[in-house]
Amino acid sequence: MKELQHLNKYFLKYKYQLVIGVIITVVSKLFIVFVPQLIGSTIDIVNQQTQNPQADIAVFKKDLLTNILLIVGTAVIAGILTFLMRQTIINVSRYIEYDLKNEVYQQYQKLSLNFYKKNKTGDLMNRISEDVGRVRMYAGPAIMYSINTITLFFVAIFFMYKQAPSLTFYTIIPLPILSVLIYLISKEINKRSTIVQQYLSKLSAFTQESFSGIAVIKAYGLESETFKNFDELSQASKEKQLHLVRIQAFFFPMMVLLIGISNLIVIYIGGKQYIDGIISLGTVSEFIIYVNMLTWPVATIGWVTSIVQEAEASQKRINEFLKIEPEIRNTNTTPSDIKGAIEFKDVHFTYDDTNIKALQGLSFKVGSGETLAIIGKTGSGKSTILDLISRLYDVDSGDILIDAKEVSTLNLNSLRNAIGYVPQEAFLFSDTIKNNIKFGKEDATDEEVISAAKNAQVHKNISQFTHGYDTVLGERGVTLSGGQKQRVSIARAIIKDPKILLFDDCLSAVDTETEEKILNNLNKVSHGKTTIIVSHRISSAKNADHIIVLEDGKVAQKGTHNELIAIDGYYKSLYLKQLNQKEM
Numbered sequence: 253m254k255e256l257q258h259l260n261k262y263f264l265k266y267k268y269q270l271v272i273g274v275i276i277t278v279v280s281k282l283f284i285v286f287v288p289q290l291i292g293s294t295i296d297i298v299n300q301q302t303q304n305p306q307a308d309i310a311v312f313k314k315d316l317l318t319n320i321l322l323i324v325g326t327a328v329i330a331g332i333l334t335f336l337m338r339q340t341i342i343n344v345s346r347y348i349e350y351d352l353k354n355e356v357y358q359q360y361q362k363l364s365l366n367f368y369k370k371n372k373t374g375d376l377m378n379r380i381s382e383d384v385g386r387v388r389m390y391a392g393p394a395i396m397y398s399i400n401t402i403t404l405f406f407v408a409i410f411f412m413y414k415q416a417p418s419l420t421f422y423t424i425i426p427l428p429i430l431s432v433l434i435y436l437i438s439k440e441i442n443k444r445s446t447i448v449q450q451y452l453s454k455l456s457a458f459t460q461e462s463f464s465g466i467a468v469i470k471a472y473g474l475e476s477e478t479f480k481n482f483d484e485l486s487q488a489s490k491e492k493q494l495h496l497v498r499i500q501a502f503f504f505p506m507m508v509l510l511i512g513i514s515n516l517i518v519i520y521i522g523g524k525q526y527i528d529g530i531i532s533l534g535t536v537s538e539f540i541i542y543v544n545m546l547t548w549p550v551a552t553i554g555w556v557t558s559i560v561q562e563a564e565a566s567q568k569r570i571n572e573f574l575k576i577e578p579e580i581r582n583t584n585t586t587p588s589d590i591k592g593a594i595e596f597k598d599v600h601f602t603y604d605d606t607n608i609k610a611l612q613g614l615s616f617k618v619g620s621g622e623t624l625a626i627i628g629k630t631g632s633g634k635s636t637i638l639d640l641i642s643r644l645y646d647v648d649s650g651d652i653l654i655d656a657k658e659v660s661t662l663n664l665n666s667l668r669n670a671i672g673y674v675p676q677e678a679f680l681f682s683d684t685i686k687n688n689i690k691f692g693k694e695d696a697t698d699e700e701v702i703s704a705a706k707n708a709q710v711h712k713n714i715s716q717f718t719h720g721y722d723t724v725l726g727e728r729g730v731t732l733s734g735g736q737k738q739r740v741s742i743a744r745a746i747i748k749d750p751k752i753l754l755f756d757d758c759l760s761a762v763d764t765e766t767e768e769k770i771l772n773n774l775n776k777v778s779h780g781k782t783t784i785i786v787s788h789r790i791s792s793a794k795n796a797d798h799i800i801v802l803e804d805g806k807v808a809q810k811g812t813h814n815e816l817i818a819i820d821g822y823y824k825s826l827y828l829k830q831l832n833q834k835e836m
């Protein structure tokens with residue numbers, strides 16, 4: 253139960269609803285146990301009347317009617333209270349589920365990119381949905397059924413004992429056996445359903461990936477191969493399901509058997525005691541009802557125990573993630589005013605997981621409002637530079653200064669708000685084009701959206717769609733071409749109107765003519781903003797105030813376009829190569 257203590261803060265938050273829920277549960281059980289007593293006394297009234305037919309029929313009818321009305325009234329009140337019990341305790345469990353999901357989600361958002369590299373998306377999803385769901389079973393049903401059982405058990409046993417002590421003793425003998433058996437079955441059910449869940453996860457991950465890569469599957473004619481793999485997985489999943497169903501099928505027969513045995517004991521011993529004149533016929537009937545009434549709550553002890561064990565295991569998995577300290581932390585709570593001058597001083601950076609030294613003593617400087625272009629072979633560390641400016645990672649050694657201040661001392665929100673970042677692979681959400689652009693500025697007007705799209709040279713394309721800016725993009729933005737996606741992504745960064753614009757090779761999928769138009773527009777919109785353009789094309793770099801050529805995480809060449817084409821080196825050779833391609 254150590255892990256589940258994490259939920260105590262939520263129980264405290266909803267203490268009033270919980271206390272009311274507990275009171276309602278107790279009162280509803282008090283009403284419920286009255287019903288068998290009333291039925292018992294009704295049977296006794298009928299029994300007396302049949303044994304003594306001369307008795308006043310009017311009195312008999314009156315007593316009978318009173319009892320019937322009391323039974324109906326008590327059952328109605330107990331029903332209403334049971335409804336309220338669920339409305340309080342189960343509602344609290346839903347509130348806790350909601351709070352816990354939010355807590356986990358917020359923690360996920362705080363965690364750095366490294367965390368996401370180390371953990372699979374499926375696992376992250378499972379902890380926020382499946383595991384939180386299991387914990388809810390503890391916060392709601394487990395607590396409700398426990399209170400239910402304890403109250404019912406004590407109140408019923410109290411009344412039973414008052415009526416017939418020895419019969420009570422014999423009647424409850426099978427109940428602990430029932431509870432232990434249910435516990436064992438529930439544990440096995442949980443074990444098997446976890447395996448079923450794992451197979452379902454595998455199956456959905458496989459299906460999702462197949463449909464995401466459907467173009468590749470079709471192009472390579474791999475449909476039958478893929479189906480074979482799906483079929484094997486599906487077959488295994490079916491077998492696990494059947495294995496689960498087999499044990500589930502034991503559950504109810506087991507209960508029916510034990511209820512039957514308890515009933516037999518009541519009828520046999522109760523019958524004997526009736527014949528001996530120790531108890532009345534009404535008491536025997538009353539006991540039969542009590543036994544049936546107690547069976548389910550007692551069975552739930554076993555069920556609840558396994559729910560609590562499951563919840564403990566799930567909360568442990570949730571706590572593992574909640575306890576992780578984000579690697580990138582905001583060290584400054586006061587907002588920072590960012591102008592945009594950037595300087596790297598002897599920066600070294602290694603990716604933990606691959607141990608690749610992406611930057612090895614990198615130094616460069618770009619003033620506020622200036623443009624820097626970064627050119628370099630693939631894998632030379634260009635994207636890493638942009639990630640470090642946004643503080644998606646922290647450096648191993650050296651300094652990154654923004655406006656002459658160490659980047660780690662700046663307010664993280666201010667820093668990221670001051671940056672408009674266009675990644676190498678444009679990511680668009682399954683939403684309208686308009687909302688995808690507005691992601692950069694939530695309160696942007698339609699005019700601002702259109703203007704950003706015009707500057708990114710994508711307005712014309714969008715206007716041609718039947719629904720224009722309201723076109724809903726599929727998962728991964730499948731309805732747009734690569735170049736269109738890149739341009740929507742550029743519009744998203746432009747609309748933000750940030751102090752720093754970072755473009756990571758984001759014009760690679762557009763033709764050179766469109767590239768030129770976009771660059772001209774960017775020239776206008778990036779006025780006064782520090783702009784860093786990572787590219788493989790000289791055409792994107794040539795107008796920049798500064799150009800650096802990166803090689804193995806270090807600056808190999810730096811200067812302006814004219815300076816760099818005047819000297820031999822990577823830049824000049826790339827320039828000549830691309831010039832030739834253009835002429836061809």
Ligand SMILES: Nc1ncnc2c1ncn2[C@@H]1O[C@H](COP(=O)(O)OP(=O)(O)OP(=O)(O)O)[C@@H](O)[C@H]1O
Nearest residue numbers: 603605606608610629630631632633634635636637
């Ligand atoms: N997330 C990561 N985890 C581990 N290693 C990485 C990661 N990202 C990049 N690397 C490695 O770091 C080195 C620099 O990568 P980076 O993406 O900065 O290069 P790049 O110059 O932007 O390349 P490209 O032009 O292909 O985009 C590469 O060797 C790459 O394999």
